[in-house]
Amino acid sequence: MAYEGDTPRSAAIDRSDRPGHIGWVLLLAGVLVGATLSLRFLDIEQTQPLILGLLAFFAMAGVFFLFAMAIGVVQFAGQTTRNDITKLMADTSGDGLVVIEDDGRITYANDSYLAIAGLQGGEVRPVERLFLGAPEVSEAIYRLAQAAREHRTGSEEIRLSPSLNGAQEFGWYRVRVRPVPRPSGRQAALWAISEVTHERERQENVFQELQHAIDYLDHAPAGFLSVDPEGSIIYLNATLASWLDYDLAQVGSGGLNLTDIVPRDVVSLMTSFAGEPGSVRTETFDLDLRRRNGQFLPVRLYHRIAFGQDGRMGPSRTLVLNRSAGGEVDEGQRAAEVRFARFFNNTPIAIATADRAGRIVHANAPFTKLFGALTRMAESGATGASILDSFRERAPIEAALKAAAENRGDIPPLELQTAGDSGGSVRIWVTPVGDTGADGETAILYALDTTDFRKVEEQLAQSQKMNAVGQLAGGVAHDFNNVLQAIIGYSDLLLANHRPTDPSFQDIMQIKQNANRAASLVRQLLAFSRRQTLRPEVLNLNDRLYDLSMLLKRLLGERVELDLSHGRDLWFVKADVNQFEQVVVNLAVNARDAMPGGGKLAIRTANISAAEAARLNVSAMPPADYVVVEVSDTGSGMTPEVLEKIFEPFFTTKEVGKGTGLGLSTVFGIVKQSGGYIDVDSKPGEGTTFRIYLPRHIPEVQEAPEEAKANAPKKPAADMTGQGTILLVEDEDPVRAVNARALSARGYTVLEAASGIEAMEIIEERGAPVDLVVSDVVMPEMDGPTLLRELRKLYPDLKVIFVSGYAEEAFRKNLPEGEDFNFLPKPFSLRQLVETVKQAMVR
Secondary structure, three states: OOOOOOOOOOOOEEOOOOOOOHHHHHHHHHHHHHHHHHHHHOOOOOOHHHHHHHHHHHHHHHHHHHHHHHHOOOOOOOHHHHHHHHHHHHHOOOOEEEEEEOOOOEEEEOHHHHHHHOEEOOEEOOHHHOOOOOHHHHHHHHHHHHHHHOOOOEEEEEEEOOOOOOOOOOEEEEEEEEEEEOOOOOEEEEEEEEEOHHHHHHHHHHHHHHHHHHHHHHOOOOEEEEEOOOOEEEEEOHHHHHHOOOOHHHHOOOOEEHHHHOOHHHHHHHOOOOOOOOOEEEEEEEEEEEOOOOOEEEEEEEEEEEEOOOOOEEEEEEEEEEOOOOOOOOHHHHHHHHHHHHHHHHOOOEEEEEOOOOEEEEEOHHHHHHOHHHHHHHHOOOOOOEHHHHEOOOHHHHHHHHHHHOOOOOOOOEEEEEOOOOOOEEEEEEEEOOOOOOOOOOEEEEEEEOHHHHHHHHHHHHHHHHHHHHHHHHHHHHHHHHHHHHHHHHHHHHHHOOOOOOHHHHHHHHHHHHHHHHHHHHHHHHHHHOOOOOOOEEEOHHHHHHHHHHHHHHHHOOOEEEEEEOOOOOOOEEEOHHHHHHHHHHHHHHHHHOOOOOEEEEEEEEEEOHHHHHHHOOOOOOOOOEEEEEEEEOOOOOOHHHHOOOOOOOOOOOOOOOOOOOHHHHHHHHHHHOOOEEEEEEEOOOEEEEEEEEEOOOOOOOOOOHHHHOOOOOOOOOOOOOOOEEEEEOOOHHHHHHHHHHHHHOOOEEEEEOOHHHHHHHHHHHOOOOOEEEEEOOOOOOOHHHHHHHHHHHOOOOOEEEEEOOOHHHHHOOOOOOOOOEEEEOOOOHHHHHHHHHHHHHO
16 A cells, blocks of 8 residues: 555555554553552652652553564454445455545545556546537546535546547447545545446447337327326327327427317316326326317227335326227227216216207206206207397307317307306307217307306406505505605704794694694505504403593594493403504494494404414404404495495495595504404495404513503613614615704714615725614615625624615515514604614614
8 A cells, every 4th residue: 555645656546544553552651540549659769769660561561562463463343444445345345446636636446447547657637538529528538627616526427538448439328426525624525436338338329229119109190198197198199299280390299288189278287187106097098189280089098007016106007099980889888878978968067069050959957057048948849949039149159159160279268248137157168079970060169157157267367456456555555655755854954943833833843733634644554555664562351442432422523422341351462552543443334434424333342262372254354363453334225236346445325525435444454454354234224333353462471461561660860862874875865865964963974875875885884883774675776685795794793774665574584584684664753663673773
């Protein structure tokens, strides 16, 4: 063996680090320890002869120990023995093995590698210098070298011309690399080279045999295809491609899907089989395949599916027999016809056959139920009974019947309204029979009653419209908040410079009050769009309603009686107290307006268990524990038409100028954003009842219910001045200017940026962190969350305050889990800004 610094003197080299003479070290350590213990516990002057004797004893023991090791009486086994076996396995491996350190040094190479690589100038050539030549060879070696540098596993098969030993015109080699971690922490890469030329030759021979088998299969007198579980055709023979008028060279593997040649209903059936693990299942289908020109080809499919050991369906083996006119009818076909007749009569889909004029020839039970009078006339032999008479519009069904008579297969489904007062909806599929039967059948009709589906579709369209309006309202509210932010900010600056006795003071106050009123309207829009900022607290709704009762009595007036009924042992909920009060006030005001002559408003609270919630059948509300707040009035009630629209924005039944139409839509948005549900019952002349279901909340140890916080002492007004450098990021120039003035007036140094990119440039030029970043959330080029992620890479402990017109939850999902930041919702006053900055700076 040759070690590091030596010239290799044998076929295999090993420059790996080995431990020193452990026996010597242990021996000397034992002698020194024994001597030390003897000196510590014995009196040197009195026991010098004894000490000398002990030292002589240890010396003799060391000599005996070394002699025993030399003749093999004493041996160290374990790790050394195991390493020798492992190294022997590597030395005798048929694959070329070489270990290369991160710095490029070769510390090990076995005989097989040396036979492949040889020596050049007394050194072993690394793998990169063995495989040279064509670009694809260099690219493969580069990928493996990159994997080695990144301590990853890689594998490539490389064709080298000529071969490494030069004896062949070319050679195939499988080159692998994997990391070799060590206990010392150093990294190395193990390269393995295997010659696979003969293996490749065997594969090419097998491929040639496979090509012959495919050629036989392609020209068989029957069609054949294979379909994967997703419905993609992974193989199609030439015979079937010819029948379907497809060019096999253009289609290729994966060029077709089962839906291109088979009806969609049959596709779902053929790709949804279930079977026992390891079983094989064969199904027979008699159907029409769709040619490329749209015409149909009657065939029989023998569809075989094999299931793996995990129960999953594998690719099919499907035999296709042409059943065009002239084919023989065997017993299997008769049995299939019997099965079809049974399925035809028992299917829930309405099916019938019709002639060119639309007269019904045959119909199953569902079709008779859907078009009862028409089919009964046909069965009684009445002439002139046509499917055309069943619909309000005749032209679409006439065109479809004409196309079926011409044997066209690209007839789109029809959405039709049935005749009569009911006016139901029906979807009709029309397909050609192919060969006109003795009864003159030219078309097959498949009908599906879609009346209920249409209603659900209309409800979905209404929901989508509400979502679209909500998104529009949220976007308008966000932009409007920026305008209001500037108005409120500059009003605060003017008020700070004018005394209350100044004539302009009242005018400025009017501007600010109207801006606050506009901000209240914006909050309603955000509540409707569910993008407002909520500050949830642990609440007892009984206490909140009691505190609110005095305000409600003033709002209702003397002619409306307020009846407040509290549920016993009411559970806690977690909600924004201000938003909850707004919900109750909105409902109370609507109830008052519905009782112009006076009446009674009852508010009741109660606990609803999960079992009771399941029995209530409230739309989309899952069974759980809830606290219900029921608001009932004895007013005029609502018609079903009005009841369907009450939560739509800007819908109102009040006179012009007496309502914005946002009251109930705001209630709906607040309840939904709080995780609750709302239900309403109303009949004309019998009043209206709203029920609000809020999820039960079980307070944790660190949470305190709202009533426990009410008596907390208020902190005295703090000094809002401060020192430090603040980076203010805001894309709206007026808002950025007024906020910068307010912060500068309090003693802070303010750096202004109009975008996230500009903020990053300021930080990079500064070369040091700022004390605080105050950033808008929605900005062009780089938004607030993206800016925060980039800043965290430079300064992980940087303090950040986000300001936005949207709710905090709207952008928190774009931040890493547990990200710490402060939030200030727009619009805010300058005092709120400096207070938030002060709290963040001293935290």
